[in-house]
Amino acid sequence: MSHNTFGHLFRVTTWGESHGPALGCVIDGCPAGLSLTAEDVQVWLDQRRPGQGKFVTQRQEPDAVRILSGVFEDERTGGPVTTGTPISLMIENTDQRSKDYSEIARAFRPGHADWPYFAKYGVRDYRGGGRSSARETAARVAAGAVARKVLDGVTVRGALVQIGPHAVDRDRWDWDQTRENGFWCPDTAMVPVWEEHLETIRKAGSSTGAVVEVEAVGVPAGWGAPLYGKLDAELAAAMMSINAAKGVEIGAGFASAALTGEENADQMRMGNDGIAFQSNKAGGVLGGISSGQPVVVRVAFKPTSSILTPRQTVNEAGEEIELRTKGRHDPCVGIRAVPVVEAMLACVLADAFLRHRGQTGGGAFAPGGDGRR
Amino acid sequence: MSHNTFGHLFRVTTWGESHGPALGCVIDGCPAGLSLTAEDVQVWLDQRRPGQGKFVTQRQEPDAVRILSGVFEDERTGGPVTTGTPISLMIENTDQRSKDYSEIARAFRPGHADWPYFAKYGVRDYRGGGRSSARETAARVAAGAVARKVLDGVTVRGALVQIGPHAVDRDRWDWDQTRENGFWCPDTAMVPVWEEHLETIRKAGSSTGAVVEVEAVGVPAGWGAPLYGKLDAELAAAMMSINAAKGVEIGAGFASAALTGEENADQMRMGNDGIAFQSNKAGGVLGGISSGQPVVVRVAFKPTSSILTPRQTVNEAGEEIELRTKGRHDPCVGIRAVPVVEAMLACVLADAFLRHRGQTGGGAFAPGGDGRR
Amino acid sequence: MSHNTFGHLFRVTTWGESHGPALGCVIDGCPAGLSLTAEDVQVWLDQRRPGQGKFVTQRQEPDAVRILSGVFEDERTGGPVTTGTPISLMIENTDQRSKDYSEIARAFRPGHADWPYFAKYGVRDYRGGGRSSARETAARVAAGAVARKVLDGVTVRGALVQIGPHAVDRDRWDWDQTRENGFWCPDTAMVPVWEEHLETIRKAGSSTGAVVEVEAVGVPAGWGAPLYGKLDAELAAAMMSINAAKGVEIGAGFASAALTGEENADQMRMGNDGIAFQSNKAGGVLGGISSGQPVVVRVAFKPTSSILTPRQTVNEAGEEIELRTKGRHDPCVGIRAVPVVEAMLACVLADAFLRHRGQTGGGAFAPGGDGRR
């Protein structure tokens, strides 16, 4: 994690501003020989793409990705494969609507990055939020598409579990439903509640926060490492690096503070495929290392600060002003965050896999085994 | 963050196991010329030291720190100062009580790192938890003491805000009280409630989780950087790297999911010292960069899994067994975590300060200024 | 230095293959507020551009650079400036001549990266050398152009000092001449010797090695750091990362092995601007830290292995074959390496400057000073 790069062996560097000519990422350290086409990436970008409903920004971007390097179509392989060299992905911006930014060019929108960017750099690309725009997350999703290729046998999937005060009922959880509604909602009974809530929010020109939950199924025991490279520490950084994220928790998370040791410690029995845990309060990570259970992460997103209600603020000249944010914005950025959180989980796991393989050779010791991998 | 090192310019590497001869850390990149004695470090270690009450482990360790390098007593400076070279700090273990570990040597304690360490490495130092022991946090506190020297003008302080289901009343918050009771509790009315709760827990041989809150006052606007080096991303990783941490949030954190944009966006007025925010839902970080407000972080700790109740588990031979954890343990590891969380906040901020100074020269632009730092 | 990224605070990531659609770099951590246009970068790229003489490859590439991010044209600044966010630079490949690669697609050219790329990755982009092509150095030169902006007051310049067995006479050294001949040669008397040598080499379908020397004038004392981040260690890695580089030396370099301590240790007197060294055997670096003298580095380049003489080799099928390399190639890659070596020196120094400023605030203590910066 250093400014605009994350990962150690599977490394992702992103670049681009909301209203610049393009944005993209460079993925370094990817294993060679993985089949990879632009379509493989596009399918995930299409899931994140805005402009697909009245509860997300109306900006229309095709988000068409180009692969500029790192892939080679060898006639013997029957299709393009990764070569082990940097994979450069680029998405051109096409709908940077020309508009008058004079009102916000020198004002600091409350709850936005305007003020700290100015304080730090003295200059900022105020068009559409510049580098702090949610458009940057397209690059994350593109990188995540490549990470999924690395994670053979691992399923990464996400859901929206709370919008405003309305949380899903976990007893009604159905993963199959998450792709069926526009909200990644696993609880069909909650969908009309969210629709009504968002309609109220949208009409009021307001916005609302949300909570995303992702899990990775099929992660073997052994990924991650003590102590500052703990798998959960890497996940926390990756998730908190997403725009508008304000909290991250693993497994039982903050709820574990109210548990007793008896409730919290997941008991173990032997199953057909090795250890069978009786519960997953740990969220698949113990001591910073994956346990073989599903890795479960939740991320809280604040409501976007781009609202129609006039708010008190100041400008670069040090004058107190009132400001309301016009333009195309999401009433709930959390909805579009689901594919982004999935992508970050995939990237962190791909990196953890390669690092684990580097230090240990890649296998895991098993209970009842012969002491060999 | 790479295995046992964190930080970029102010870098901390820790080493040591619970029952090895010693533990310690190497701090690299510290500015030169800072006054630093072993006593400067010891005062913070003494705050973390176990064996100071019936609700913490009874292991008695003096935790006496030695400075092995990086400090030079120049007669002209009138005392030892940092030289800019690596500062090596060592704490000898003295109370590694010799005991019979045969019961747990080959068993995986539920909720512990035993199993994933074995799965990854095939060997583990099972004595007292080895590397995953909370003793490692002494090295963090030592590093934090040096980080505080770097953070001239910044106050870092922490409190315990929840034990089990009992959270403090924020209306009764009094920072002065946190050092007055054994719980770092800012709400004196809560102290007897916690005492009773912990006594029940302790007698039952059980344990309980907790939530720690820390803040840094005096951090100027401009520290941190988009996007994967966001200050909050670095904080999230640092906090989640602490033993038993399961959740991290900044400012309003998970509660922000239930807020509207109007409630969440902190409005700004001009004060005597620049921008005066009307609230701090952001927790002092916007767009990954400090805003000038106090940086506020909360960390959830799970209950320790070392409990007296027999639990179902398995061993290295793949046999299903029952196990109860004997030995000296904390009913609530969250209590001793307060100085640790403070230390991690200090280390991350020291690093952010140096990186900010590197890229920008260190100053900040001000509203109403002349466009110069 | 990790695969395709180098630098710590001023970080450069490059991507692209010889015959892919484009190549480029992402520069992260650049200070904000620096004036930067595509023309500022183009002027340096034009110096490296091939196709400008009979002794360099005949591939015709305009090497037109585009700035895709990290720069913003603020009306108040009167022109585009860096914003502190990642600067993405892209150069499209336009002259990837379509040709028949069947002869080398499965053969390992002697002295080329063909074999180890295959051994490592199992697949390689054999068109024009793929990632190992000298075309990648365009991205380095582009990054160097930005680094020069950071290095206010520092002059970086290079010369070719040896081609084949013919070294320049240092007594005839004239920096003004280096831009006057096509060889970056500081010794005009050597130019006809090199011309004749290269003509012979070219007609024979052979190639020759060379040595480049660069210096940076105006580097203040204090940049760099012990011990693994020594300025000379960073320079050595940066230079050796260039295609075809086989040796790096600082100051007297290998010649210092034959010196006595008396000859080698540069004596010091007080000059008008601080310390005046009587010689510069150290090449401007002592103990890994700049001394205030010019930083002097020499890099040896091997002859390109793309020659017309048939050579013994093997192919992927494990068959022994003979191969001669056709195509457009440089008889002396060292000539075009001069702007590349300059660029790498600039990038390493920019990074060293920012890191120095991070740890120390940026100033230097002076002899005779008051003990303050």
Add this chain to the structure above:
Amino acid sequence: MSHNTFGHLFRVTTWGESHGPALGCVIDGCPAGLSLTAEDVQVWLDQRRPGQGKFVTQRQEPDAVRILSGVFEDERTGGPVTTGTPISLMIENTDQRSKDYSEIARAFRPGHADWPYFAKYGVRDYRGGGRSSARETAARVAAGAVARKVLDGVTVRGALVQIGPHAVDRDRWDWDQTRENGFWCPDTAMVPVWEEHLETIRKAGSSTGAVVEVEAVGVPAGWGAPLYGKLDAELAAAMMSINAAKGVEIGAGFASAALTGEENADQMRMGNDGIAFQSNKAGGVLGGISSGQPVVVRVAFKPTSSILTPRQTVNEAGEEIELRTKGRHDPCVGIRAVPVVEAMLACVLADAFLRHRGQTGGGAFAPGGDGRR
């Protein structure tokens, strides 16, 4: 490479000053399950140990190493093995002779790090060179001993090939001789020449430079990676980070500048064990990746600047003075550098091996194979 740490997966952090209480290193990322005792490290430290002849410093240090963490003696394994956690090694300084440093405390010795350390930090531990002392190399050798454990099947060995103007005759090269004389000299006929040369140097209170050559035999094809993580770039940085190193070359190195393409490109035939190269001008590295040939590196060391001849210099007060260096010093630091250069080669290769295994799984494709590893 960041200040006092090097490596990516196999990471070494060193600390300590010449006259502090101790020095040491922390090795992070080492694979688990490797047999490791203090004796395994001591045997290599003893080779570096000064005080073993009249041509090396007379400081008498036992250099007894202690393993403080990262190793666990499991009764089942029959001896201590690495656990995958940080290995902390410490060597106490015992012969820091108390002396009067007043003469050099404020003077800058020519050719020493005194001046740039002062310029950068404003304070320096002048006792025995502080952090810039050759004593730090003991920590490198200790780390190298662990790296050798990782490099199963790889032989790392070094020789001194030049002292002052006297280079060995490569036709008389005999590896068995290097351990037989006190000079690591592979050419017995050269030993008396060096002895006479050094005796002259020693009597004159002077010093001389030297060149060390190391090779690693048994490195498979595939280690390293384009482009900034090239194996030779990592080696260059590692070698140049050693005290007094001024030049690094791989294979033919600087001599390759005078070669033709025909002479330089190592031809290939098929041998019993895969590719058989007809020469090794490349020094075992092509395109930044190992070729399967021996990796060959040469490092030039300058003469130590600690000489008895009075030299012109200045002091902190800005006064011009004359200074001659008293104390225990090496007439030729290059002699003791052989085990250090070996250790750095071992550390870089261990890291390259783990990174290669991380990205690729560890195997290599072979000519004539079935396209699988």
